[in-house]
Amino acid sequence: MFKGLTNVAAARVWHGTMPVQYLYTAGVAGERFFQTLRRKGVFAVTTCAECQVTYLPPRLYCERCFADLSEAWAEVAPSGRVHTYTVVHEDQDGRPLDPPQVVAFVRIDGTSGGLIGRLLHLRPQDVQVEMPVDAVLAPPRRRRGSMDDIAGFAPRRVLPRRPTP
């Protein structure tokens, strides 16, 4: 066996970073989703009638039967139920988040999928699995066609009425 260092304080390291940059293509399905979100304030979905699966985020193919779904578009209201959630106490760098943020996976009504987002306008202790929520969207003129157009989700009762497109 090789001999280890006897003074670990002398152990040499080099600092480095991987400064890589990318473009991520939204694709045909992603383009339609974000354009629809920006223009109408609703979610574009694709449905496989055979498997009875409605994809959100939308996909051009069914992952089960492999059908082409490029002509199987529909639109659904930006409302759903909290499928699961967590109260997050750390940011992406491991630093404390104060106040903590409530992040949920929202199962969007009429779909088999959903979206990840922040829960807004409620206290962490008041969140419940399966509670109904509506998306809180940026005003139409400020929407750019990205996930930033969705500020988060809020309990349905708090909003005066469902946000209109």
Added chain:
Amino acid sequence: MSDRVAVVGVGAVPPRPLSVDRSYRELGFESATRAYGDAGVTHQDIESFISVCEDFHEGTSITDEYTPDQLGAVLRPVHTIAGDGLQGVAAAVMLIRTGIADLVAVEAHCKTSNILTHEQVLAMALDPTYERALRVTPHFVAGMEMRRYLHETGSPEDAVAMVVVKNRRHALGNPVAAYGGILSPDDVLASATVCEPLRELEISPNSDGAVVLVLASEEAARRTPKPVWIRGVGWASGSPWLAGRSWGQASYAGVAAEMAYRMAGITQPDREIRFAEIDDTYAYKELQHLEAAQLAPRADVTRMVMEGDTRRDGRLPVNPSGGSLGMGYCFDATALYRTAEAVRQIRGEAGRAQVAQATTGLVVSWRGIPTQSGGALVLSAD
């Protein structure tokens, strides 16, 4: 030609939170030396080599090019699996069963102490279009899985805490485990919340390590001192989308275990499996994986854990080594640590961690958040 494949050599360095004195290649060299010695072979006898590693965990692009020399694999057949460790084991089984090689080495390592922004690596694994915008700790995925699991099963948080208590206690009996300790469920539940309901002590601590396994055909295995037979292997990946996954269930592990059981001819896993080394990267994962591997019906998992059935002296010991909660979490190498510990059990070499009559063991692995990938391995004394 026999179809049987055995693990004939195991070599590992004890997982530790820091390894400042040695490079990952030196850790790998030590593990390879131990494994080849354990099998009674030399590096020249090994006919093909498989490494399990990923660029972003190493900080080197095309990192598989850096794996041959520490394994004795220079100018030899070698390839890398950038995936779960059991996918590497499965590739070795395939090389042997197709007759390409009789002796294959599988290596995995992790030098997590060198990854200064590990959470960023995990965050970059999320879908860039729909899932990356939150900029919170990627443990949020685990927090949401745990919440849904507890919601669907009605399990109390105490059951999750009990997994930590058990595995940390098991680790006390394993001389290479770094995180042995005597805790109460209240200690666990009093630890800091990271992503509620997930707590700090329910997350296995990151560790450095390296493991090498030597696999052999039946003919080659008969010439080695301590073969442990691979009766079945399986692996599966779910949909990568967070939107498409089963939050409350480890469905990938269910498919992987079924595949391994089918190959092994196991029809009643809860009776035929004597002990299990199961992924416990997060404590709730052990509960999900127990259910997925059909070692307990969903409704019984909590009771089994609370009543001590999964302790070393229980009916179905789970992670007698201490698991990742007790030994440390070693990223790409985690599945091979679980496998190495299961081999030691079946050989009767586990010392104070030894399970009585440990003839048939199950390994269940998971590639970690945000993946839905994992594997299963059935190991047996004959």
